[in-house]
Amino acid sequence: MSDKENKLDLWVTETHQDIVSLGFKVEDTLFSGASPYQQVDVVKTAGHGAMLLNDGIVMVSERDEFVYHEMIAHVPLFTHPNPKRVLIIGGGDGGTAREVLRHETVERAVMVEIDEMVVNACKKHIPSISHALEDPRLKLIVDDGVKYVDRCQETFDAVLIDSTDPIGPAQPLFDKTFYENVSRLLGEKGIMISQSESPFYDRQIQESMFSNQRPFFEKIHMYTFSTLTYPGGLWSFGFASRGLCPIKDFDPQRASASGIAMQYYNPEIHRAAFALPAFVSRGLSGLIDPVPL
Ligand code: SAM
Numbered sequence: 001m002s003d004k005e006n007k008l009d010l011w012v013t014e015t016h017q018d019i020v021s022l023g024f025k026v027e028d029t030l031f032s033g034a035s036p037y038q039q040v041d042v043v044k045t046a047g048h049g050a051m052l053l054n055d056g057i058v059m060v061s062e063r064d065e066f067v068y069h070e071m072i073a074h075v076p077l078f079t080h081p082n083p084k085r086v087l088i089i090g091g092g093d094g095g096t097a098r099e100v101l102r103h104e105t106v107e108r109a110v111m112v113e114i115d116e117m118v119v120n121a122c123k124k125h126i127p128s129i130s131h132a133l134e135d136p137r138l139k140l141i142v143d144d145g146v147k148y149v150d151r152c153q154e155t156f157d158a159v160l161i162d163s164t165d166p167i168g169p170a171q172p173l174f175d176k177t178f179y180e181n182v183s184r185l186l187g188e189k190g191i192m193i194s195q196s197e198s199p200f201y202d203r204q205i206q207e208s209m210f211s212n213q214r215p216f217f218e219k220i221h222m223y224t225f226s227t228l229t230y231p232g233g234l235w236s237f238g239f240a241s242r243g244l245c246p247i248k249d250f251d252p253q254r255a256s257a258s259g260i261a262m263q264y265y266n267p268e269i270h271r272a273a274f275a276l277p278a279f280v281s282r283g284l285s286g287l288i289d290p291v292p293l
Contacts, residue, residue: 012043012051014058016231017201022058024048024229030125035117037169042125048229050126052093054118054164060093064228065129070265071225071273072237073099076158076191077106078255078270079246083157084108087185089145089173090195091162092118094130100160101132102260110156112141112148114169146172149181156185161194166205174205176212183216183242192240196222199280200232210238210287218243222280222288223273225264238288239274246274247291 013023025046032041041053049062060068073096077083084107086100092113100109111133113119119140122130133140141148145163159182166174173194182192194213197205206222213220217240224236239246252267274291281290 012041012045012053012056012058014053014056014231016198020201020231022229022231024051024058024061031121033117033121035115037115040115040117040121042121050128051229052118052122052126054115055168057165058229059118059164060095060126060129061229062126062128065093065095066263067225067227068235069095069099069129070262071223072096072160072162072193072195073103074255074260074262074265075223075237075239075246075270075273076160076193077103078252078258079241079244079250080157080189080191081249081251085154085156086110087149087152087154087156087159088112089149089159089161089163090114090170091160093122093126094119094133096160096162097135097138098129098132101135101137103258107137108139109135109137110139110141110154112143112145114142114144116142144169146178149178149185152181152185154185155187155190157187157190159185159190159192161192163195165197166209174209174212176215179213179240180216183240186242188242189244190242191244192217192238194238194240196236196238198230198232199224199234199236199277203283206236206238206284207287210284213238213240214287217241219245220288221246221274221291222276222284224276224280225273245291247271247293 088111
């Protein structure tokens, strides 16, 4: 038998809500471990590069991670006029920190990830995403983001919630108390971005998270991006602010002149991402605010 015939046909399959599955062909397991919080796996896939899975749910793949990470970071950081201090909750793979630290204005970034195993596995096996975790402007804290924001006395220009789905330790990251604490940490022009799940599959989660945010923010919007690795192919972030508008206060000149080489984000995508499909804006009407496109 040739080597090719000998090779096992291995796939990782993520099942969402027990109704849909998404599979990726795997060539090798790079890391596998059980932390106090979750099962952590890094695999080498046949077509999507290295991939991190927490509890069997795809977190990032090298092939399309730039979309998620550019969109979580650059939309708020090119809306805020002068972002200097950024707090990241979760984000243990380091991709969000990498994009935040590409902004010259950012003097200090704090990242609070609950699971050291995720950080160490990504540092060792996915350096293309995790390399910024070594940047001296980044303070990495291994702690529960919920407890951290409750105690924290610092002020931030942007808080980016790069969390898993609302299960296990990530569940309280979608609660009222957490959002209240985040709003307390934001300066006058502060912006909070939150991972807000699938517009197709997760309407109930979105309704709950946006109504939990409403008492603490003047403006609440949602924007979308495409993804290869999350079910449904269309995903979203919530944009909540003390008053800044992601369209009126966005400075396309600053984005174009930044010199940051992007693979997905550009000024046109920034604006267009806030144009929501009719079923989404209708479904979330009253929970999110319209944007002046
Ligand atoms: N882009 C990803 C997605 O949407 O699937 C999220 C990536 S990042 C790896 C998510 C991280 O949030 C995980 O590593 C998880 O350990 C972390 N996390 C979950 N709950 C947390 C909490 N309460 N405090 C801090 N980090 C938390």
